[in-house]
Amino acid sequence: MAEFPAKVSTQTSTPEASGGGGFCPRPDITFLKSIPGILMMVEILLGLLVWALIADTYYYFAPGYGWVMFVAIICWVLTIILFIIILLQLQRRIPIIPWPLTVFIYHAAATVLYVTAFITCAASVNIGIFTHSDYGRRGAASFFACVVMIAYGANTFFSFMEWRGTGGNAASAQA
Numbered sequence: 001m002a003e004f005p006a007k008v009s010t011q012t013s014t015p016e017a018s019g020g021g022g023f024c025p026r027p028d029i030t031f032l033k034s035i036p037g038i039l040m041m042v043e044i045l046l047g048l049l050v051w052a053l054i055a056d057t058y059y060y061f062a063p064g065y066g067w068v069m070f071v072a073i074i075c076w077v078l079t080i081i082l083f084i085i086i087l088l089q090l091q092r093r094i095p096i097i098p099w100p101l102t103v104f105i106y107h108a109a110a111t112v113l114y115v116t117a118f119i120t121c122a123a124s125v126n127i128g129i130f131t132h133s134d135y136g137r138r139g140a141a142s143f144f145a146c147v148v149m150i151a152y153g154a155n156t157f158f159s160f161m162e163w164r165g166t167g168g169n170a171a172s173a174q175a
Contacts, residue, residue: 025088032087036162039155040083043110046148047076053141054121057134064120065138068145071117075110075152082106104159111156114149121145 031037051072054065082103085091091099122142125135 025090027087028089036155036158037086039151039158040079040086042151043079043148043155044076044083046144046151047072047079050141050144050148051076053137053144057137064124068117068121068141071113072145075113075148078106079110100159100163104156104163107152107156107159111149111152114145114152118142118145118149 032041051069054069054072057065086103091097121138122145125138125142
């Protein structure tokens with residue numbers, strides 16, 4: 001019986017660390033002010049603009065624009081989901097996922113997809129096929145696709161730095 005007190009740990013933990021305390025996501029305001037957060041907001045806003053400009057034209061005459069629409073919408077939806085997960089710090093609730101690596105892989109894949117979408121969009125702008133208003137919309141979509149591609153590329157860099165442990169991305173905050 002004399003060994004009993006020596007084997008017992010009386011250390012307590014916080015409700016957040018033990019998984020208790022209920023579910024109350026709190027927005028991470030520092031993420032909104034960070035460079036990766038700002039880049040994700042740019043990706044969301046300009047990605048919406050890309051697919052809205054393409055959707056407002058007759059894109060079925062140029063089969064490449066179907067690919068541009070696919071990339072723009074898929075990346076836009078996935079970026080919104082990832083943004084919400086990081087903003088509300090929901091990644092702390094799923095610690096089994098290696099979030100820095102996941103965010104890096106997503107941004108790298110989105111960059112590659114947007115490179116192909118930008119090239120397709122820019123190469124398919126032809127004034128002979130479309131009306132004048134469609135030409136302007138497609139040119140603007142190409143420009144914004146290039147800007148979004150650059151934003152995803154920059155975010156890939158910051159995600160890589162965070163994954164390798166040399167950055168300060170709020171996406172990596174794990175319990």
